[in-house]
Amino acid sequence: MSLLVSGWIAVDEIETPFGATGASLGGSATFTLFAGALFTDVRLLAAVGPDFPASMRAQLAHPRIDISGLTTEDGTTSRWGAKYGYDLNTREDLYTHVGVNETWQPEVPAAWRDTRSAVLSAAHPYVQRELSGQLTAKRATIMDTIRFYIANWPREILEVLGEATFVTMNDGEARELTGEASIAKATRNLLERGANAVIIKLGEYGAVYATKDEYFVAPGYPLEEVIDPTGAGDAFAGAFMGYLDSVEEITAVEIRRGILYGSTVASFCVEGLGPTRLFTLTRDEVEKRYRTFRALTRVEVDG
Amino acid sequence: MSLLVSGWIAVDEIETPFGATGASLGGSATFTLFAGALFTDVRLLAAVGPDFPASMRAQLAHPRIDISGLTTEDGTTSRWGAKYGYDLNTREDLYTHVGVNETWQPEVPAAWRDTRSAVLSAAHPYVQRELSGQLTAKRATIMDTIRFYIANWPREILEVLGEATFVTMNDGEARELTGEASIAKATRNLLERGANAVIIKLGEYGAVYATKDEYFVAPGYPLEEVIDPTGAGDAFAGAFMGYLDSVEEITAVEIRRGILYGSTVASFCVEGLGPTRLFTLTRDEVEKRYRTFRALTRVEVDG
Numbered sequence: 001m002s003l004l005v006s007g008w009i010a011v012d013e014i015e016t017p018f019g020a021t022g023a024s025l026g027g028s029a030t031f032t033l034f035a036g037a038l039f040t041d042v043r044l045l046a047a048v049g050p051d052f053p054a055s056m057r058a059q060l061a062h063p064r065i066d067i068s069g070l071t072t073e074d075g076t077t078s079r080w081g082a083k084y085g086y087d088l089n090t091r092e093d094l095y096t097h098v099g100v101n102e103t104w105q106p107e108v109p110a111a112w113r114d115t116r117s118a119v120l121s122a123a124h125p126y127v128q129r130e131l132s133g134q135l136t137a138k139r140a141t142i143m144d145t146i147r148f149y150i151a152n153w154p155r156e157i158l159e160v161l162g163e164a165t166f167v168t169m170n171d172g173e174a175r176e177l178t179g180e181a182s183i184a185k186a187t188r189n190l191l192e193r194g195a196n197a198v199i200i201k202l203g204e205y206g207a208v209y210a211t212k213d214e215y216f217v218a219p220g221y222p223l224e225e226v227i228d229p230t231g232a233g234d235a236f237a238g239a240f241m242g243y244l245d246s247v248e249e250i251t252a253v254e255i256r257r258g259i260l261y262g263s264t265v266a267s268f269c270v271e272g273l274g275p276t277r278l279f280t281l282t283r284d285e286v287e288k289r290y291r292t293f294r295a296l297t298r299v300e301v302d303g
Numbered sequence: 304m305s306l307l308v309s310g311w312i313a314v315d316e317i318e319t320p321f322g323a324t325g326a327s328l329g330g331s332a333t334f335t336l337f338a339g340a341l342f343t344d345v346r347l348l349a350a351v352g353p354d355f356p357a358s359m360r361a362q363l364a365h366p367r368i369d370i371s372g373l374t375t376e377d378g379t380t381s382r383w384g385a386k387y388g389y390d391l392n393t394r395e396d397l398y399t400h401v402g403v404n405e406t407w408q409p410e411v412p413a414a415w416r417d418t419r420s421a422v423l424s425a426a427h428p429y430v431q432r433e434l435s436g437q438l439t440a441k442r443a444t445i446m447d448t449i450r451f452y453i454a455n456w457p458r459e460i461l462e463v464l465g466e467a468t469f470v471t472m473n474d475g476e477a478r479e480l481t482g483e484a485s486i487a488k489a490t491r492n493l494l495e496r497g498a499n500a501v502i503i504k505l506g507e508y509g510a511v512y513a514t515k516d517e518y519f520v521a522p523g524y525p526l527e528e529v530i531d532p533t534g535a536g537d538a539f540a541g542a543f544m545g546y547l548d549s550v551e552e553i554t555a556v557e558i559r560r561g562i563l564y565g566s567t568v569a570s571f572c573v574e575g576l577g578p579t580r581l582f583t584l585t586r587d588e589v590e591k592r593y594r595t596f597r598a599l600t601r602v603e604v605d606g
Contacts, residue, residue, distance in 0.1 A: 087484040181390040183507070184525040204486070205508035206522055215599045217522035219509055222487040256602040296518045299559045299597065 003036045003245045005029050005238065006045040006106055006131055007121025009070065010078040011056070013094070014274055016228045017086050021274045025056040027078060028121040028144070031231035034278035035238030035265045036119065037064040038286055040245040042238075043112055045069040045131075047104040049076040059279070069109055075100040088229055096148075108134040117245035119237050120164065122146040125156040132163045140250055142166040142199075142241050144233065150177050162194035168237060170201045183208060199240075199259070201233050209259055214252060218259050221267035221293050228273045232266040235278060239265035239286075260297075264290045306339045306548045308332050308541065309348040309409055309434055310424025312373065313381040314359070316397075317577055320389050321530045324577045328359040330381060331424040331447070334534035337581035338541030338568045339422065340367040341589055343548040345541075346415055348372040348434075350407040352379040362582070372412055378403040391532055399451075411437040420548035422540050423467065425449040428459040435466045443553055445469040445502075445544050447536065453480050465497035471540060473504045486511060502543075502562070504536050512562055517555060521562050524570035524596050531576045535569040538581060542568035542589075563600075567593045 012026025029046045036042040043066045050072055060067050078101050081094035106127065108115070114137040120128045122144050132141055143164035145157055150173055157177065161167055167190060171183055180186040183200055187210045190198045200208045206220040240262035247254045264286055271277045315329025332349045339345040346369045353375055363370050381404050384397035409430065411418070417440040423431045425447050435444055446467035448460055453476055460480065464470050470493060474486055483489040486503055490513045493501045503511045509523040543565035550557045567589055574580050 089484075181392075182527055182529060184527045187525075188527070202508060205505060206520075208525065215525060217509075217525060217600055219520035219522045222490075222511065222518060222520060224485055224487045224491070226485060253603055260602060294602065297520055297600065297602070299563060299600070300556055 001245055002041045002043055002112075002115045002117065003039075003238075003242055004043045004045060004108065004112060004115040004118040004135070005032045005036060005121070006118070006123070007032060007234070008078050008101055009044075009046040009048050009052070009060075010080055011053075012079075012230070012274060013081040014228060014230055015083040016088065016273065017084065018227050019273055021228075024274050025059050026080065026231070026274050028231070028234045030060070030275050031234035031269065031278065032119050032121060032238035033060070033065050034062070034275060034281070035235040035262075035269070036242035036245075037062055038239060038265065038281065038283050039242030039261070040064070040117070042066065042242070043069055043115060045106050045108060045112075047071050047073045047100045047106070048078075049073060049100050052077045069112065073100040073104055075103075082230070084228070088226055091229075106131060113137070117141065117241050119241050120144070121234060121237070122149060125149065125153055125160045129160040129163050140165040140241065140244055142168055142237050144168050144237055145173065145177075147173055147176065158193050161190060162196060164196070166197045166199055166240075167195045168199040168201065168233070170203065170233060174198075174200050197255075201236060203229070203232070207236070207259055207263060209255065216256050216259065218256075218263055219297055221263055221289070222296070223267050223270065226270045229270050231275055231278075232270050235269035235275075236262035236266040260293055261286070261290060264293055304548055305344045305346055305415075305418045305420065306342075306541075306545055307346045307348060307411065307415060307418040307421040307438070308335045308339060308424070309421070309426070310335060310537070311381050311404055312347075312349040312351050312355070312363075313383055314356075315382075315533070315577060316384040317531060317533055318386040319391065319531050319576065320387065322576055324531075327577050328362050329383065329534070329577050331534070331537045333363070333578050334537035334572065334581065335422050335424060335541035336363070336368050337365070337578060337584070338538040338565075338572070339545035339548075340365055341542060341568065341584065341586050342545030342564070343367070343420070345369065345545070346372055346418060348409050348411060348415075350374050350376045350403045350409070351381075352376060352403050355380045372415065376403040376407055378406075385533070387531070391529055394532075409434060416440070420444065420544050422544050423447070424537060424540070425452060428452065428456055428463045432463040432466050443468040443544065443547055445471055445540050447471050447540055448476065448480075450476055450479065461496050464493060465499060467499070469500045469502055469543075470498045471502040471504065471536070473506065473536060477501075477503050500558075504539060506532070506535070510539070510562055510566060512558065519559050519562065521559075521566055522600055524566055524592070525599070526570050526573065529573045532573050534578055534581075535573050538572035538578075539565040539569040563596055564589070564593060567596055 007029030008027035010027030076099040310332030311330035313330030
């Protein structure tokens, strides 16, 4: 039982109307790791530069997170700065310094090749395919992508869609990649182009899950206070795959539960600046909110 | 068992990327009436001018719709023209001629004062309060509002919130009326200001229902083809209240079912230009889609 997480470990600077982080630990992998570690043992595969602060490395210490796959490469640690508008619906990317992640070719360590679950966070699609190929005993994987890769390598993304068990992106990205305005149509389009299962994240409105035979729509958890939306999608993927890694068999019901767990953990994530809320989040807190969430989406008393 | 519907009967001209209606039957009451008539007997309380075309009056003929409350007043029939952008997310209101509805003071006919259910569509809040007061045996009512009234009479709307069983508006309107960016907060704000129950319509993302003790989130029905979003909210209200009028007792479960029926009928509504799809929609079609909808929001097999 283990979940491999490949992605960025970065130094983020985020400004929101509710506060600013200053230079602090971030990157897709950070959010995914801590969300996944609520459910299972997690293995980090990522690169930083020699400039990566020891204090941030120390923040990654966690009994269920193995950071022996965090390598130090020549170059600089990835850095990202962003600023949110007053209602958090608009974000301005101030800068993105890709740094070591521009050229780094991740390789799954020999001892980890039998990991049964993996989150392959946004990366060049061929890198994601290569990583997927190195996992020889995988049971389920999820591949995420972002606007940057969609804008530059749309054809390559479509080419590798079938490599993962689940493909995920947000609604705007799905519209952009497929050219379809309707989410239902965009989803079907991705399935027709080879995806095995698609999860479209709708932000505060929840998520849609679809395969050729199934369709599941999960509403968003009704949060009163959102502090910082950064990393919510990565937390979703980490919790979703962490939960699935922990179950005996991946069934349609477990996938639906996993989506609600993903939404639940994402709802905690946005209550803090950067990944800070995830650092202190406990499984008990998750279970409590999960039960509340289930109750407020049920139509029938027994449902 | 009857549902009173007060609102506008209007002549609409709608342009979408998929076609234009030309001058045709519209107005909030039209959508609400036909949606309600799928579940119960409906009574129309509305005003038109002498210019209201006989052909449009003929379109209102329906075995379950009583149009004896449609009065002809001095002045002109309300008219509204709008044009949707290519992805239907942007709408330009080309013109709004309020006509007879500017000064008309609706009065519930004596024989209808014991109607047990009512949809009080968007109107001046004091008109809505007056109508509510005239219903002496009401079991449940819903009050809708729109940006026009929120912009001009926000204080008056807040003053009458408690008059209805349910208050409904869309997410943007709720944000504007309360000044709260989060839907969960806006909802709580409306409850604190006197609403008994609040339904926030989220368009393609579904709806939120809240009272002081309850919270229910229903996702949107995943439609592949949207032709014209006009009237979806009115169709929702008509079906929701029509369904509730038809049940023996209004319980928490019936309200949740009603919200899914409302979303289901709204999802048919947007498949046609103006209210045309509602003219031919049958209860069997509604039941079939309702069951599909229920299945794709269920987490557990038995839920």
